[in-house]
Amino acid sequence: MASITLNNATVDIPIYNASTRSLKTTIIKAATGGIIASDNKGRVIIRALDSINLSLRSGDRVGIIGHNGAGKSTMLRLLSRIYTPTSGTAEIIGSIGTLLDIGIGIDPESTGMENIQLRGTLLGISDEEIKAHTEEIIEFSDLGDFIHMPLRTYSTGMQLRLAFAISTMVRPDILIMDEWMSVGDEGFKHKAKERMNAMVGSSKILIVATHSAELIQTQCNKVIWLEHGKIKMEGSPEDIAPLYFNSGL
Numbered sequence: 001m002a003s004i005t006l007n008n009a010t011v012d013i014p015i016y017n018a019s020t021r022s023l024k025t026t027i028i029k030a031a032t033g034g035i036i037a038s039d040n041k042g043r044v045i046i047r048a049l050d051s052i053n054l055s056l057r058s059g060d061r062v063g064i065i066g067h068n069g070a071g072k073s074t075m076l077r078l079l080s081r082i083y084t085p086t087s088g089t090a091e092i093i094g095s096i097g098t099l100l101d102i103g104i105g106i107d108p109e110s111t112g113m114e115n116i117q118l119r120g121t122l123l124g125i126s127d128e129e130i131k132a133h134t135e136e137i138i139e140f141s142d143l144g145d146f147i148h149m150p151l152r153t154y155s156t157g158m159q160l161r162l163a164f165a166i167s168t169m170v171r172p173d174i175l176i177m178d179e180w181m182s183v184g185d186e187g188f189k190h191k192a193k194e195r196m197n198a199m200v201g202s203s204k205i206l207i208v209a210t211h212s213a214e215l216i217q218t219q220c221n222k223v224i225w226l227e228h229g230k231i232k233m234e235g236s237p238e239d240i241a242p243l244y245f246n247s248g249l
């Protein structure tokens with residue numbers, strides 16, 4: 001079973017080096033971004049998500065759309081448990097896998113082998129699971145003996161191959177992605193697509209933030225349209241996508 005329940009979930013990001021005084025003149029709301037405000041202690045905050053109510057169940061394949069700064073990445077971070085709500089609640093049941101910033105946690109001075117361990121640990125994967133997948137990651141990334149060399153000796157494409165192979169080693173209940181990942185040269189792209197499809201196919205809930213109408217039409221059965229940190233509309237791709245993509249945003 002996998003489920004996500006957000007109840008009036010709000011995410012405020014405190015900004016420590018901004019002054020509230022200069023904001024008093026900013027009456028007109030910016031066209032993009034969350035709401036700039038001050039909290040009850042007078043500190044400047046950005047309300048990136050504002051009172052979100054959401055209920056997702058197994059079988060939901062959700063596309064999150066919205067203009068720049070609407071709150072999509074913040075939503076992905078909240079659903080990945082990177083952020084906790086400032087107020088309201090987020091109940092997330094099921095194992096979570098993310099394909100966000102796949103290069104994070106990759107150390108250029110460490111070897112490929114060491115990076116499998118480092119990045120795997122950062123993704124919350126147990127030592128046993130990392131060990132069980134190591135051979136398969138080496139084979140999939142096609143790095144041969146380079147796996148024993150420091151990452152700074154890899155080309156960008158080689159680094160991406162390894163990062164991708166590590167990030168896709170597990171099959172989570174809830175898969176959270178920032179756009180569709182396309183990595184490597186033509187040969188690798190094909191393999192990577194198959195592996196992505198397998199990961200997406202076995203996930204119970206898929207959440208992808210995207211600016212692509214095609215991705216929404218082909219992969220999603222639900223769309224959430226965010227604007228200034230709030231849900232503006234929620235519904236089927238057939239209903240929501242034309243409204244959003246034809247709105248000139």
Ligand SMILES: Nc1ncnc2c1ncn2[C@@H]1O[C@H](COP(=O)(O)OP(=O)(O)OP(=O)(O)O)[C@@H](O)[C@H]1O
Pocket residue numbers: 013015032033034035046047048066067068069070071072073074075
């Ligand atoms: N680390 C941060 N510090 C301060 N403000 C932030 C931070 N991250 C996001 N914000 C603010 O939160 C709001 C939502 O940002 P978010 O990155 O979630 O938007 P987005 O919809 O993913 O945008 P984009 O399509 O441009 O990536 C914006 O107003 C942004 O200024």
